[in-house]
Structures are given as structure tokens and as C-alpha cells.
Amino acid sequence: MAAVAASNIASVSSLVKCGVTSGSESKAPLMKFGLMKNTVTHNGLRSLNKVDELRTRTMAKVTIRKARSKTFKTGNARTSEIVCSSGMNLIFVGTEVGPWSKTGGLGDVLGGLPPAMAANGHRVMSVSPRYDQYKDAWDTKVTVELQVGDQKETVRFFHCYKRGVDRIFVDHPAFLEKVWGKTRSKIYGPIAGEDYQDNQLRFSLLCQAALEAPRVLSLNSSKYFSGPYGEDVVFIANDWHTSLLPCYLKTIYKPKGIYKSARVAFCIHNIAYQGRFAFNDFSLLNLPDELKSSFDFIDGYEKPTKGRKINWMKAGILESDRVLTVSPYYAKELVSGVDKGVELDNILRKTGITGIVNGMDVQEWNPSTDKYIGVKYDASTVLNAKPLLKEALQAEVGLPVDRNIPVIGFIGRLEEQKGSDILVAAIPQFIKENVQIIVLGTGKKSMEKQLEQLEILYPEKARGVAKFNVPLAHMIIAGADFMMIPSRFEPCGLIQLHAMRYGTLSIVASTGGLVDTVKEGFTGFQMGSFNVECEAVDPADVTAVATTVKRALAIYGTPVFTEMIKSCMAQELSWKGPAKKWEEVLLSLGVAGSEPGVEGEEIAPLAKENVASP
Numbered sequence: 226m227a228a229v230a231a232s233n234i235a236s237v238s239s240l241v242k243c244g245v246t247s248g249s250e251s252k253a254p255l256m257k258f259g260l261m262k263n264t265v266t267h268n269g270l271r272s273l274n275k276v277d278e279l280r281t282r283t284m285a286k287v288t289i290r291k292a293r294s295k296t297f298k299t300g301n302a303r304t305s306e307i308v309c310s311s312g313m314n315l316i317f318v319g320t321e322v323g324p325w326s327k328t329g330g331l332g333d334v335l336g337g338l339p340p341a342m343a344a345n346g347h348r349v350m351s352v353s354p355r356y357d358q359y360k361d362a363w364d365t366k367v368t369v370e371l372q373v374g375d376q377k378e379t380v381r382f383f384h385c386y387k388r389g390v391d392r393i394f395v396d397h398p399a400f401l402e403k404v405w406g407k408t409r410s411k412i413y414g415p416i417a418g419e420d421y422q423d424n425q426l427r428f429s430l431l432c433q434a435a436l437e438a439p440r441v442l443s444l445n446s447s448k449y450f451s452g453p454y455g456e457d458v459v460f461i462a463n464d465w466h467t468s469l470l471p472c473y474l475k476t477i478y479k480p481k482g483i484y485k486s487a488r489v490a491f492c493i494h495n496i497a498y499q500g501r502f503a504f505n506d507f508s509l510l511n512l513p514d515e516l517k518s519s520f521d522f523i524d525g526y527e528k529p530t531k532g533r534k535i536n537w538m539k540a541g542i543l544e545s546d547r548v549l550t551v552s553p554y555y556a557k558e559l560v561s562g563v564d565k566g567v568e569l570d571n572i573l574r575k576t577g578i579t580g581i582v583n584g585m586d587v588q589e590w591n592p593s594t595d596k597y598i599g600v601k602y603d604a605s606t607v608l609n610a611k612p613l614l615k616e617a618l619q620a621e622v623g624l625p626v627d628r629n630i631p632v633i634g635f636i637g638r639l640e641e642q643k644g645s646d647i648l649v650a651a652i653p654q655f656i657k658e659n660v661q662i663i664v665l666g667t668g669k670k671s672m673e674k675q676l677e678q679l680e681i682l683y684p685e686k687a688r689g690v691a692k693f694n695v696p697l698a699h700m701i702i703a704g705a706d707f708m709m710i711p712s713r714f715e716p717c718g719l720i721q722l723h724a725m726r727y728g729t730l731s732i733v734a735s736t737g738g739l740v741d742t743v744k745e746g747f748t749g750f751q752m753g754s755f756n757v758e759c760e761a762v763d764p765a766d767v768t769a770v771a772t773t774v775k776r777a778l779a780i781y782g783t784p785v786f787t788e789m790i791k792s793c794m795a796q797e798l799s800w801k802g803p804a805k806k807w808e809e810v811l812l813s814l815g816v817a818g819s820e821p822g823v824e825g826e827e828i829a830p831l832a833k834e835n836v837a838s839p
């Protein structure tokens with residue numbers, strides 16, 4: 226079990242001083258929204274592929290094994306006589322879905338968890354915005370009209386079918402016009418730390434479109450599931466942007482007799498972002514007054530203004546049927562007090578929250594097939610491969626090429642959450658050791674500048690790359706000996722999972738999923754929990770980084786080091802295990818017709834030729 230130091234509890238205001246807690250106050254007037262009308266429907270889109278074939282085999286096996294196949298009714302929900310043996314209808318909704326759109330881990334999860342659920346025989350759709358002209362997603366020609374204030378807004382659905390998942394992209398100028406070209410951080414605002422003024426409108430559109438998609442899209446992607454998903458569905462809403470989904474479901478759809486048995490699971494990937502807006506904006510969301518209290522929130526923080534607000538995430542939590550987060554330890558932290566629960570701890574104590582640790586995409590992150598690294602390897606060849614990959618990495622960033630120098634990597638969004646400022650402050654305390662350090666990240670300008678300074682300060686020892694660079698991220702994960710993750714808070718963290726799969730040891734702060742996934746002295750090094758007061762760097766945390774780095778360097782090249790590499794690589798880190806836990810939770814919601822999935826074969830590895838290429 227990882228050693229966890231006594232927590233440095235932050236003051237109430239700490240996380241907002243990090244600049245991460247609120248959505249911006251809306252200044253532009255928002256339009257009213259209402260229930261939409263659908264216009265066109267369409268038929269099947271593509272022929273079967275290998276995933277379908279596997280599903281066919283899996284389903285056939287199950288039908289024989291469990292003899293419980295059923296025929297779905299014709300009608301509003303599902304069209305013809307579709308024979309299907311098991312499963313749920315799952316609709317994942319989020320603002321990012323990798324690899325089409327991603328600023329960080331939210332995109333990874335929406336990219337990886339849905340295929341894992343599909344691999345277990347569930348029918349799975351994801352709904353996210355169409356920020357760009359994704360070349361693999363086709364126009365379904367299905368449109369729905371949204372009543373927005375006095376105007377009507379039309380959204381159009383694009384679709385592709387990858388790794389057993391119907392990927393739906395919502396097309397509307399509010400997404401495409403702003404983010405045309407490179408998505409990255411422009412998903413939420415023009416630059417890091419700045420939000421688009423109409424984000425409430427944009428995310429309302431997403432929620433409404435997601436509520437329409439299962440009813441209006443007739444999809445024939447798979448032999449075993451065709452026609453619309455229908456109304457017996459579970460929505461999995463992710464983070465504050467999707468909070469209006471359960472609200473519209475409850476107050477607009479259900480009273481009309483639509484989605485009677487549908488349920489919503491709300492997943493918190495980061496409680497630091499809650500979507501706090503001016504209280505008056507409630508009247509613009511077209512929700513009845515009975516929901517006002519779910520949004521009502523007295524903001525204890527100063528930014529942007531103190532006082533009464535609406536809080537989207539609070540409403541998402543209260544109006545959903547189940548609340549989840551991305552690791553068990555983070556779930557405990559969230560209910561531990563105002564600092565780590567960021568003023569929603571009291572609400573979460575009432576609703577309860579379940580933590581399921583994230584899996585990782587073992588297809589994208591596979592050292593034996595990784596297209597970004599020059600030498601492929603597995604657990605039996607890691608000790609020969611890593612020195613070569615380290616040299617390639619050193620050459621790539623312009624550091625002296627020497628396989629005998631231990632290399633420490635860092636990858637992350639440059640927000641106070643990730644602690645790159647703590648790392649930078651600690652460097653002078655360990656840089657005299659035989660070590661090199663490579664830091665990759667984008668985000669706050671001040672932190673990007675800190676990174677760019679590294680090369681000037683330590684030309685022979687350190688490099689900072691202020692870019693969003695996927696190939697370099699893979700090279701670092703493979704070529705570094707250690708990954709540094711000095712997060713002030715970390716709901717789950719994926720970097721340490723990627724690192725372990727590549728035989729790279731993590732040095733982590735003892736928070737959130739880092740506690741659940743990294744075992745001290747076995748798969749990595751725990752530094753104790755850090756001060757979540759983000760305005761300043763706590764000298765105690767700086768010392769913790771420096772001393773733990775020295776502790777890690779001391780075992781470099783020893784048998785213990787080799788043993789730890791092997792332990793890391795021997796782990797099962799895929800979505801398979803987490804998907805089973807998710808299934809258990811989602812089944813417990815009791816949506817009509819839901820049945821357990823099947824212990825299917827892993828679909829993902831068989832669908833390599835079917836990965837996205839946006």
C-alpha cells in the first residue's frame with residue numbers, strides 16, 4: 226500500500242486561486258432552449274467490419290451458452306426484429322473524445338471506455354461536438370431543431386463506427402466556427418484560462434443533441450444492433466459541460482412520457498471545473514423553477530466574483546441517478562472537506578459517489594507496436610530497448626546523448642493542478658545529480674515561459690517543450706527512466722498508467738488515482754500529498770520532490786530498478802477491468818431491458834485497422 230503523508234489541506238479559496246474552479250461569468254445574453262423537433266431520419270451507413278464479425282461470433286456464443294436471446298419490439302424505440310442476446314444501450318456524452326478531440330484525460334476516457342463497454346456486448350454510442358471536419362465521420366443528414374430563445378437552432382449529426390462504438394458528432398457553428406483546425410485547448414476558450422462567452426449555450430446544445438441522438442438516429446453499424454437506440458438507455462454524462470442533460474431529461478422529456486426508464490450516471494473527471502455562472506443566467510436555461518435550488522450556489526471564492534451563482538456541476542450531481550468519479554481515493558478526497566471537494570463535498574456526501582479507477586488505451590499505448598518509437602519492445606526486451614529509446618529522445622530534444630544518464634520526464638496540462646511549478650522550483654535541489662529532465666506541456670502562459678527557461682538555465686541537463694505534441698509524449702513515456710507527477714490533486718491520472726506499461730517508473734504525489742495505482746517501492750515512488758494552496762509553491766513540497774528524486778536515482782541501474790520495471794509491465798492496465806466495474810454500476814440503475822454483457826473477447830486489438838484518423 227502506498228504511503229500517504231498527512232494532507233496539507235488548503236484554505237477554502239485555494240483551488241479558485243488556482244484559477245480553475247469557475248466557468249466564466251456569461252456576459253453575452255443566452256438564448257432560451259426548448260425541446261427539439263427532429264426532421265430527417267436515415268438508414269444504415271456502412272458495411273460490416275471485423276469488429277462486427279467478432280461481435281457476431283461473441284453474440285452467437287452467448288446465445289448458445291446462455292440461451293437467453295430476445296427479440297426487440299418494433300416501434301418507437303427499436304425498429305425491426307433485431308435479435309440480441311444481452312447488454313445495455315449506453316450513451317456517453319462529453320466535450321472531448323479522443324482521438325478526434327482532446328485537450329487531456331477527458332478525451333482519453335471518452336476514447337477508451339466506450340469501446341471497452343462495446344467489447345462486452347453492449348450497444349454503445351458517444352456524443353460529442355464536431356469541432357473539425359473529421360475525415361472519417363459522415364453526414365447522416367439527420368437534423369434536429371432546437372428552440373433557442375426566440376430562435377430555432379439546427380444541429381446536424383455526423384457519424385462513424387469505430388471499435389464497436391457509434392461515434393456521433395454534433396455539428397453546429399458554435400463548435401465548428403470556433404475550433405476550426407486544431408482543436409487542442411480551443412475547445413473551451415480562445416486561450417488557456419479564458420472561456421468562450423457562450424459556453425453555456427454551446428454545452429446546452431450538446432446536452433440537448435445528446436438527448437435526441439438515441440431517438441432520431443437509425444444506425445445500422447452492426448449486424449446485431451440496428452435502428453435507433455431507443456429510449457431504454459443509460460446516459461453517461463461527463464463533467465460539468467453535460468450537467469444539463471439530466472435536468473432536461475427530468476423536466477422536459479420524462480413529463481412527456483419520453484425516456485421513462487432512462488437513467489443518467491454523472492462522472493466527475495475534475496471537480497476543479499464546475500461551471501459557475503451568474504445567478505441570473507438560470508432564467509436563460511429554459512428549466513422550470515423547481516430546478517433552481519439544484520443550481521443555487523453561494524460561491525465562497527472571489528473569482529470572478531463572490532456570491533450567489535448557478536453551479537452546473539452541483540445540478541448535474543443532484544439530478545443524476547448515480548455519481549461516479551475516476552478513482553476510489555479521489556472519491557474519498559471529494560467528500561473529505563471543502564478543500565478537496567471544492568465546496569461540493571456536502572452535496573456529494575448526500576448523494577454518495579463511487580470511484581472506479583480509469584483504464585488506459587492499450588492499443589494507442591503499446592510499446593510493441595507504438596508508431597512513434599523507433600524500437601518496439603515488450604517485457605522481455607525492455608532492458609535492451611529503453612537505452613536506445615532514451616538516446617533517441619535525448620537527440621530529439623537536443624540534450625547530450627548518453628544512455629547512462631537517468632532521464633526524468635513530465636507531461637501535462639500546465640495548470641497548478643499538475644505541479645509543474647513545484648517541479649521547476651525543485652530542479653535546483655537535484656540537478657547536480659547525474660540526471661536529465663524533459664518537460665512537455667501546454668497551458669498557462671506563465672508556466673509555458675517557465676518551461677522555456679529550463680534550457681537557458683540548464684543547457685546540458687533540462688529541456689522544456691511548450692507544445693501539444695503526441696509523438697513526443699510517446700517518446701518521453703518510452704525513453705525516460707522516470708515520470709514525475711507532482712500533482713497538487715489528481716482525480717486519476719493517465720500518465721502513470723502509460724508510463725508503467727512502458728516500463729517507466731513513476732514518482733508521484735500521493736493524491737487521487739496516483740495513490741490507487743502506484744505502489745511505493747514496487748511500481749514507483751510516493752512523495753506524500755502536496756499543499757493544494759495553488760497561489761504559492763510550498764517549500765515542503767519542493768523538498769519532497771527533490772528528496773524523492775534522489776531516492777529514485779539511488780536505485781537506478783540496480784536489480785531493484787529492473788525488478789520494478791518488470792512489476793510495472795506485468796500489470797493489466799487496460800479498460801477491461803474498469804469496464805466490468807462500470808457495467809455493474811450501470812446495470813444497478815435498472816433501465817428496462819438491461820442485461821449484463823458477456824465476457825467478450827477484447828475487441829480493440831482486432832480492430833487495429835479501424836482506428837480513427839481525424
Ligand SMILES: Nc1ncnc2c1ncn2[C@@H]1O[C@H](COP(=O)(O)OP(=O)(O)O[C@H]2O[C@H](CO)[C@@H](O)[C@H](O)[C@H]2O)[C@@H](O)[C@H]1O
Pocket residue numbers: 328329330331333334494495551583636637638665666667692693694695698715716717718719720
Ligand atoms: N503537451 C502534451 N502533448 C501531448 N499529450 C499531452 C500533453 N499534455 C497532456 N497530454 C496527454 O493528455 C492526457 C492527460 O491525462 P491526465 O490523466 O493527466 O488528464 P487530465 O488532467 O487532463 O484529465 C482529468 O481527467 C482524467 C480522465 O478521467 C483524469 O485521469 C485526470 O486525473 C483528470 O485531471 C495524457 O494522454 C497525456 O499524454
Ligand SMILES: OC[C@H]1O[C@H](O[C@H]2[C@H](O)[C@@H](O)[C@@H](O[C@H]3[C@H](O)[C@@H](O)[C@@H](O)O[C@@H]3CO)O[C@@H]2CO)[C@H](O)[C@@H](O)[C@@H]1O
Pocket residue numbers: 244245246247248249321327328329330331332410413416417418419420464465494495498638
Ligand atoms: O481533458 C482535459 C480537461 O478538460 C476539461 O477541463 C476543461 C474545463 O472543463 C473547462 O471549463 C476549461 O477550464 C477553464 C475554466 O473554465 C476557466 O474558468 C479557467 O479557470 O481556466 C480553465 C482552464 O482553461 O478548460 C479545461 C481544460 O483545460 C475537463 O473538465 C477536465 O476534467 C479535463 O482534465
